Amino acid sequence: xxxxxxxxxxxxxxxxxxxxxxxxxxxxxxxxxxxxxxxxxxxxxxxxxxxxxxxxxxxxxxxxxxxxxxxxxxxxxxxxxxxxxxxxxxxxxxxxxxxxxxxxxxxxxxxxxxxxxxxxxxxxxxxxxxxxxxxxxxxxxxxxxxxxxxxxxxxxxxxxxxxxxxxxxxxxxxxxxxxxxxxxxxxxxxxxxxxxxxxxxxxxxxxxxxxxxxxxxxxxxxxxxxxxxxxxxxxxxxxxxxxxxxxxxxxxxxxxxxxxxxxxxxxxxxxxxxxxxxxxxxxxxxxxxxxxxxxxxxxxxxxxxxxxxxxxxxxxx
Amino acid sequence: xxxxxxxxxxxxxxxxxxxxxxxxxxxxxxxxxxxxxxxxxxxxxxxxxxxxxxxxxxxxxxxxxxxxxxxxxxxxxxxxxxxxxxxxxxxxxxxxxxxxxxxxxxxxxxxxxxxxxxxxxxxxxxxxxxxxxxxxxxxxxxxxxxxxxxxxxxxxxxxxxxxxxxxxxxxxxxxxxxxxxxxxxxxxxxxxxxxxxxxxxxxxxxxxxxxxxxxxxxxxxxxxxxxxxxxxxxxxxxxxxxxxxxxxxxxxxxxxxxxxxxxxxxxxxxxxxxxxxxxxxxxxxxxxxxxxxxxxxxxxxxxxxxxxxxxxxxxxxxxxxxx
Numbered sequence: 001x002x003x004x005x006x007x008x009x010x011x012x013x014x015x016x017x018x019x020x021x022x023x024x025x026x027x028x029x030x031x032x033x034x035x036x037x038x039x040x041x042x043x044x045x046x047x048x049x050x051x052x053x054x055x056x057x058x059x060x061x062x063x064x065x066x067x068x069x070x071x072x073x074x075x076x077x078x079x080x081x082x083x084x085x086x087x088x089x090x091x092x093x094x095x096x097x098x099x100x101x102x103x104x105x106x107x108x109x110x111x112x113x114x115x116x117x118x119x120x121x122x123x124x125x126x127x128x129x130x131x132x133x134x135x136x137x138x139x140x141x142x143x144x145x146x147x148x149x150x151x152x153x154x155x156x157x158x159x160x161x162x163x164x165x166x167x168x169x170x171x172x173x174x175x176x177x178x179x180x181x182x183x184x185x186x187x188x189x190x191x192x193x194x195x196x197x198x199x200x201x202x203x204x205x206x207x208x209x210x211x212x213x214x215x216x217x218x219x220x221x222x223x224x225x226x227x228x229x230x231x232x233x234x235x236x237x238x239x240x241x242x243x244x245x246x247x248x249x250x251x252x253x254x255x256x257x258x259x260x261x262x263x264x265x266x267x268x269x270x271x272x273x274x275x276x277x278x279x280x281x282x283x284x285x286x287x288x289x290x291x292x293x294x295x296x297x298x299x300x301x302x303x304x305x306x307x308x309x310x311x312x313x314x315x316x317x
Numbered sequence: 318x319x320x321x322x323x324x325x326x327x328x329x330x331x332x333x334x335x336x337x338x339x340x341x342x343x344x345x346x347x348x349x350x351x352x353x354x355x356x357x358x359x360x361x362x363x364x365x366x367x368x369x370x371x372x373x374x375x376x377x378x379x380x381x382x383x384x385x386x387x388x389x390x391x392x393x394x395x396x397x398x399x400x401x402x403x404x405x406x407x408x409x410x411x412x413x414x415x416x417x418x419x420x421x422x423x424x425x426x427x428x429x430x431x432x433x434x435x436x437x438x439x440x441x442x443x444x445x446x447x448x449x450x451x452x453x454x455x456x457x458x459x460x461x462x463x464x465x466x467x468x469x470x471x472x473x474x475x476x477x478x479x480x481x482x483x484x485x486x487x488x489x490x491x492x493x494x495x496x497x498x499x500x501x502x503x504x505x506x507x508x509x510x511x512x513x514x515x516x517x518x519x520x521x522x523x524x525x526x527x528x529x530x531x532x533x534x535x536x537x538x539x540x541x542x543x544x545x546x547x548x549x550x551x552x553x554x555x556x557x558x559x560x561x562x563x564x565x566x567x568x569x570x571x572x573x574x575x576x577x578x579x580x581x582x583x584x585x586x587x588x589x590x591x592x593x594x595x596x597x598x599x600x601x602x603x604x605x606x607x608x609x610x611x612x613x614x615x616x617x618x619x620x621x622x623x624x625x626x627x628x629x630x631x632x633x634x635x636x637x638x639x640x
Contacts, residue, residue: 091422092422094419094420109420118381119380120381120384120413122378122381123385123389123393124385124389126370126385127385127390130342131340149377150378150409154375154378157378315419
C-alpha cells in the first residue's frame with residue numbers, strides 16, 4: 001500500500017472540496033458571475049484519475065471542471081482568478097468557469113458544450129500516437145454526454161485507431177434535471193463500450209483508490225498501444241446542477257443516501273483505520289488547505305481586471 | 318511553365334507540405350487508398366500511409382479530433398467530402414476551435430485546414446451543392462479561402478497548411494478539372510491578398526471561386542462593347558484585402574460584386590458594406606450585387622441555371638451601371 005499516494009489523494013480531494021465551497025460563497029456574493037457547476041461530492045474521480053497520470057498527459061474536462069483542473073495540478077490562484085474574471089486567471093478572464101484551459105498542464109479545457117470535449121480528447125490521443133510520445137489522454141464527461149453523437153463517433157474512432165485514451169464517464173445520475181434512467185435504457189453506461197468493441201468497466205466513483213487503480217490500468221494499457229477503455233464511475237453531486245438552480249427534482253432520500261457514502265469521509269476513516277494518518281495530522285492538513293484556498297481567494301480578489309486594450313488581441317494567432 | 322489541373326495543384330501542395338513537415342496529416346472519408354472522392358489525395362497514401370487516415374462517417378468526431386490534434390502538436394488537414402456537410406462538424410470548428418486562440422491567448426497554435434469540395438452548376442441538388450463561406454466569415458478566429466485557379470490553389474493551400482489558425486479552404490467542384498499554369502518550384506500565395514485577374518478602368522467587378530470565370534467571360538464580352546472591366550479575384554474572403562478593393566474603386570467609381578451563393582448576409586454583403594464605409598466619395602453609382610436567387614439549389618438544370626448567376630447576368634449588371 002502506497003501511503004504517499006493515499007495522502008496525496010486525500011489532499012487533492014480536500015483541495016477540491018474547499019475550493020468549491022469558496023467558489024459557492026463567492027458566487028452568492030456576486031463576485032463570480034455567469035454560472036458555476038460545482039464538483040462537490042465527486043472529488044474521488046478527479047483525484048484518483050489524475051493521480052494516475054503524468055504532467056504531460058492530456059485531459060479534457062466539462063462544464064463541471066474545477067475538480068479536474070485542480071487534480072491535474074492547476075494553480076489555485078490562477079483558477080480562482082479566472083473564476084473572478086481577472087487578468088491573472090489562466091485565460092486572462094476571457095473564459096471563466098466553463099472554459100479554463102492551459103496546455104502547459106495538458107488541460108485542453110473545461111467545456112460548456114456537453115460532449116464537445118470528447119472529440120478533442122480523441123484528437124489529442126491521435127496526436128500522441130502519431131508523434132509516438134507515449135502520452136495518454138483522459139477524457140472526462142458525464143452520463144448525459146454519453147447520449148451525444150460525439151460520444152458515439154469519438155469512441156468508435158478511438159477503437160478503430162487503437163488510440164491511447166481513457167474515457168471516464170462520471171455518472172452522477174442527472175443531466176441538469178433529468179435522470180439518466182429516463183434518457184437511456186442502459187443502466188450501466190459502460191455497457192455502451194461493446195458497440196465499439198472496447199473494454200468497459202463500471203466502478204464505485206466515490207472510492208479514490210479504486211478510481212486510481214482502474215485509470216492506472218487503462219492508462220498503462222493505452223501507453224503500451226493496446227487502445228482505449230471506457231470507465232464508468234458512479235457518483236453523485238451534492239449541489240444543484242449550477243449554483244442557483246432549485247434542485248427540486250432529486251428525491252430527498254436519494255440525496256441523503258449518497259451523502260452518507262461521500263468520498264472524503266469514507267477515505268478519512270480508512271486512512272485512520274490503516275494508521276496512514278492520525279486525526280491530528282488530518283486536522284493540520286485541513287487547515288493548511290483551507291489556508292491555501294483563502295490565499296487563492298485573496299489573490300483573485302486583489303488581482304486586476306483584464307485591460308480593454310487587450311480585448312481584441314489573440315483572436316487570430 | 319507547365320500546365321496542370323487545379324486538382325493536381327492541390328495534391329502537389331499537400332505532398333510537398335507533408336514531405337517537409339511530419340506533423341501534417343490528412344483525415345477524412347476515403348482519403349487513403351481510394352484517393353478521395355474527387356481524387357484530390359490520389360497517390361498520397363502510398364507515400365504517407367501513417368498520416369493519411371480513412372475516417373468513419375463521423376464529421377463531428379473526426380473534425381473535433383483534428384481540432385484536438387491541432388492543439389497538441391499536429392497540423393491536420395480535414396477533407397469533408399462535400400462542403401455542405403461541414404455543418405455537421407461546425408460545432409467543433411466554431412465552438413471549440415475558433416475560441417481556442419482567444420482563450421489560450423496565443424499560447425497554442427491551432428493549425429487546422431478544413432478542405433471543402435463545394436458549389437453548384439452540377440445538378441447535385443440541395444445537399445451537395447451549397448457553399449458556406451459566408452457563415453465562417455462571421456466567426457472571429459477563422460480564415461476563409463477560395464482559390465479560383467490552379468496557381469492560386471497550390472499556393473494558397475501551402476499557405477493554409479503553414480498557417481497557425483483554422484483555415485476553411487473551399488475548392489469548387491467544377492474547378493477540379495480546370496487547367497492552368499503552375500510553376501515547378503517552391504512558391505506560396507499569401508492568405509488575405511486579392512489578385513487583379515484583369516486590369517481595367519471603367520468598372521470594378523469583384524468575385525471569387527468558380528463564378529470568377531463567368532466574370533472573366535463577361536469582361537471579354539464587355540470589352541467588345543468598349544467597357545473596360547477590372548476583375549478582382551478576392552481569393553481570401555476572410556480577412557478581406559480592403560486595400561486592393563479600395564484602390565480599384567478609386568479608379569473606376571463603379572462596382573459589381575459577383576458571387577455564386579445567396580445574397581442575404583453573405584460575403585457580398587460584407588464587401589458592399591466595407592466599400593460603402595471606405596469608398597463612398599469615390600462611388601458614381603450604388604453598389605450592385607449579382608448572386609444566387611433565394612432558393613436552395615434545385616436539381617433540374619433549367620432550374621439550377623435560373624437560380625445561379627450566369628455570364629449574361631454579369632454582363633447586364635455591368636452594362637446597366639455604365640450606361
